[in-house]
Amino acid sequence: MYRFALKAYGCQMNVYDGDKMKTALLARGWTEAPEDEADVVILNGCSIRDKSEQKVWSELGRFAPRWGREGRPFVAVTGCIGQNVGAAMASRFPWVRFVSGPRHIGAVPEGLDLLMGCPGEKFFHLDDDPSAFFDISEVPLTRANPWKAFVTITHGCDNFCSYCIVPYVRGRFVSRSPGAILEEVRAFVQDGAREITLLGQNVNSYGKDLSPSFPFSALLRECAVKTGADRLRFVTSHPQDFTPDIVEVMKEHQPVICPSVNLPIQSGSDRMLALMNRKYTLSQYRSTVELLRSALPDLGLTSDLIVGHPGETEEDFARSVDMLREFRFDLVHTAAYSPRKGTAAAEREDQIPPAVKMERLRIVNTLQSAIAGEINASLEGRTFPVLLDDRAPRGEGLLQGRTPSDKVVIVEGGEDLLGRTASVEITRGDNWCLTGKILFLLD
Numbered sequence: 001m002y003r004f005a006l007k008a009y010g011c012q013m014n015v016y017d018g019d020k021m022k023t024a025l026l027a028r029g030w031t032e033a034p035e036d037e038a039d040v041v042i043l044n045g046c047s048i049r050d051k052s053e054q055k056v057w058s059e060l061g062r063f064a065p066r067w068g069r070e071g072r073p074f075v076a077v078t079g080c081i082g083q084n085v086g087a088a089m090a091s092r093f094p095w096v097r098f099v100s101g102p103r104h105i106g107a108v109p110e111g112l113d114l115l116m117g118c119p120g121e122k123f124f125h126l127d128d129d130p131s132a133f134f135d136i137s138e139v140p141l142t143r144a145n146p147w148k149a150f151v152t153i154t155h156g157c158d159n160f161c162s163y164c165i166v167p168y169v170r171g172r173f174v175s176r177s178p179g180a181i182l183e184e185v186r187a188f189v190q191d192g193a194r195e196i197t198l199l200g201q202n203v204n205s206y207g208k209d210l211s212p213s214f215p216f217s218a219l220l221r222e223c224a225v226k227t228g229a230d231r232l233r234f235v236t237s238h239p240q241d242f243t244p245d246i247v248e249v250m251k252e253h254q255p256v257i258c259p260s261v262n263l264p265i266q267s268g269s270d271r272m273l274a275l276m277n278r279k280y281t282l283s284q285y286r287s288t289v290e291l292l293r294s295a296l297p298d299l300g301l302t303s304d305l306i307v308g309h310p311g312e313t314e315e316d317f318a319r320s321v322d323m324l325r326e327f328r329f330d331l332v333h334t335a336a337y338s339p340r341k342g343t344a345a346a347e348r349e350d351q352i353p354p355a356v357k358m359e360r361l362r363i364v365n366t367l368q369s370a371i372a373g374e375i376n377a378s379l380e381g382r383t384f385p386v387l388l389d390d391r392a393p394r395g396e397g398l399l400q401g402r403t404p405s406d407k408v409v410i411v412e413g414g415e416d417l418l419g420r421t422a423s424v425e426i427t428r429g430d431n432w433c434l435t436g437k438i439l440f441l442l443d
């Protein structure tokens with residue numbers, strides 16, 4: 001039987017789609033193999049920044065020697081990167097023989113089967129209609145971590161922020177039906193998943209396109225009450241749509257709905273927010289944060305920030321620095337603006353020189369790292385229920401887990417504790433993670 005290797009890059013939506021493809025291929029009799037033994041390598045790639053695409057371009061180059069010797073493996077470029085530059089990859093490298101967009105994952109299993117029997121052919125399944133869908137119906141029960149599962153609840157995005165490629169590669173916004181989502185969450189829970197994360201580019205816009213409409217807060221409540229999930233999380237939220245009813249449901253359903261929110265702000269300057277087409281002001285963002293923090297005292301709040309968007313002056317940048325000092329996020333995903341072809345910001349003439357962007361990135365990273373370090377140090381001595389969900393990346397006999405607020409905690413413990421929730425006392429708080437000791441098991 002044929003063997004495949006799959007690598008997912010980018011956000012959790014690509015990981016989830018990768019798990020779906022894996023599940024469907026295994027069901028057709030394929031087996032998973034290390035890359036150097038595979039007949040097909042699937043690269044489910046990301047296009048959010050130039051760096052994300054470069055990673056896959058350089059991966060592709062590595063297949064040349066084995067292709068020259070053995071004529072295999074062939075490569076399938078799928079996901080957002082397939083949609084954006086897959087055709088260019090296929091014309092440059094003979095071993096790229098399958099290209100598809102993220103709304104065509106249903107074409108992957110059969111397409112790869114057919115290609116195995118047709119040497120020399122290439123298949124292209126791009127998402128020409130950004131509203132159409134060719135999905136895989138199987139629940140992705142093959143997943144990297146047995147204790148955690150991700151469930152996509154919305155596809156695509158219609159916001160067209162000035163800098164962002166997502167609406168062009170993921171297509172139009174569409175919500176999955178509440179029934180399908182609940183069924184999938186239940187299937188994961190029955191399969192042993194303890195923590196479920198609901199996924200979408202704007203989860204809190206969920207249901208606006210359904211008729212009758214079905215707000216995100218209602219979906220959250222249903223998931224909390226009707227699925228048996230121990231822990232629920234969701235990413236990513238758009239500040240424009242983070243309405244008070246969501247905060248209310250989070251509060252009502254503690255501890256099942258974890259007090260953790262990723263609320264990407266992108267800039268601290270109202271002028272830049274308007275230019276980015278974000279549709280909220282700093283003061284509206286502040287009101288949402290105040291509401292969340294007053295309702296959920298142990299909230300973990302993270303954000304995303306872009307520096308060096310075209311037109312960003314020193315004054316605008318100073319507002320972003322002030323904003324980091326004001327909100328004191330637990331973590332911020334920072335990025336230097338990367339022009340994406342076809343987006344509004346990439347066409348602007350007031351691009352910021354790379355050296356200025358790098359310097360601004362350095363400044364915000366230094367500041368945010370210090371803030372995170374202070375917040376984490378202040379947690380020393382506190383006790384949290386921690387779901388032990390993995391081996392720690394470094395060190396024998398160490399496990400890692402997450403607090404309800406989504407902070408990583410490293411503890412000493414044997415692998416028999418994986419999947420259990422422990423009461424953990426924090427003994428040290430560093431910039432990037434916490435260290436703790438297990439007091440007792442909670443389940």
Ligand code: SAH
Nearest residue numbers: 163164201236264304305306335336337338
């Ligand atoms: N839907 C989410 C984020 C999606 S993309 C939102 O609305 O905020 C994930 C993150 O990548 C963004 O939050 C942004 O910070 C970053 N990003 C997106 N496009 C980018 C670009 N062209 N250059 C640099 N960072 C970018």
Ligand code: SF4
Nearest residue numbers: 157159160161164166
């Ligand atoms: Fe991109 Fe904006 Fe959509 Fe987020 S909301 S995915 S940043 S276009």
Ligand code: F3S
Nearest residue numbers: 010011046047048080
């Ligand atoms: Fe990347 Fe697509 Fe996600 S561009 S960040 S994999 S939606």
